[in-house]
Amino acid sequence: MEATWKNRVQLGGCVLIGVGFVYQNATPLFLSLGSLLLGTSALLPPYRFKATLVPILIALIWTGTLLSGIWSENTPVWQSIITRQLALLLIPLGYLSGWTLSRKQQEGVHLFWMSLAGVFALFSLLRYFLHTDAINAALLESGAVPIWDGVSWPWKLTPLNSSQFEERGVSHIYFSVLQAFAVLYGALYGYRNKKPVYLVLALLHLVTLHWFLARTGLIAFYGACSLVFVYGLWHSRQRLRLGLLALVVLSLPILSWFGFESVRNKVKNSLSDLEAVESGTNINHRSLAMRLEAWKTAGELIRENPMGVGAGDMDDRMQERYESNASPLWKENRIPPHNQFLETTLANGYWAGLALVLLFLAQLVRSWKRKDLYGLIAAGIFVPAFCFESMLQTQLGICMFPFLMLLIPFSGAD
Secondary structure, three states: OOOOOHHHHHHHHHHHHHHHHHHHHOHHHHHHHHHHOOOHHHHHHOOOOOOHHHHHHHHHHHHHHHHHOOOOOHHHHHHHHHHHHHHHHHHHHHHHHHOEEEEEHHHHHHHOOOOOOHHHHHHHHHHHHHHHHHHHHHHHOOOOEEOOOOOHHHHOOOOOOHHHHHHOOOOOOHHHHHHHHHHHHHHHHHHHHHHHHHHHHEEEEEEEEHOOOOHHHHHHHHHHHHHHHHHHHOOOOOOHHHHHHHHHHHHHHHHHHHHOHHHHHHHHHHHHHHHHHOOOOOOOOOOOHHHHHHHHHHHHHHHHHHOOHHHHHEEEEEEEEHOOHHHHHHHHHHHOOOHHHHHHHHHHHHHHHHHHHHHHHHHHHHHHOOOOHHHHHHHHHHHHHHHOOOOOHOOHHHHHHHHHHHHOOOOOOO
């Protein structure tokens, strides 16, 4: 295929977003410029516009946030949100205007970001080995295995130096969602196309996903595995092989329990969170318990505000409700909904929440009919991830969502 300017711009945008997946907290430049290039590609020929429901609905989410400014009192916050969420408009625009990347180019893009994330996983693992005791102890207190920042030498960092790691490094939650994609996409594509490099990367991300133990990514991974298993039962005649594969996947948590102290400590922390909720004891600094309190608070506000409270006012309204409910959470622990379905509905109204649900239903139905496992994987990962994290409130999640929802299904031009 002859490379056009549109093709070059789209390829460059995809590569920059792939870099931004792991360097976003160090600098937002890669994700911002990559999204801008994909949006700009809509202005370049050749034009092959084809109305597709999923990218249109993604763009509609941004439009809903834009419209919520009509009743948002906190205009500066609303302006910050719609600016940060521009990728939800720009990436679908570039996609809808005619996707020009060949399958070989698209394969290269995925191999690039999976490999780069693999380097970060290896250095993060090295850092874990150098500070094992401190990190394992932190996991008992709702801590996380920190992910390498891509800048500092791992052995020169103190194990839990958040000023060097969380601000410039990679969020362990978003990194785990990326790893879930890398495992399932790499395994499927590598097996189908007999490409060992994808299988090696999938194995690397599979092991470190369980070692680093970010619960959101693990829930997303096993949610997608369950969906793929149901799809296999429906379409495949090799059900014995499918059953054996399912047993292997289900054995991974058991093997992780016996193999990694980090896993045992994180499970103990999760159980203590649940015990705190059931017994009514102190739930502060317990991530799961804090999420449950946030979900309850957001649910109350949604029932009272069917048109939403406005994207700019959502945080203020949450804090007001925490206060009026005399929440047992201390002020520093009174978090936003931490659930994208609740957050979208609370900010923009019932219609916006339904649009988000419809988006995933459209992806599932379309992928199921076309026997597109990549599309099923994308929906199967993002739905549970959205249930436990407000992924569209940070630039990384904002770019990951349309990029992986639209490009993982391999809709490249031949």
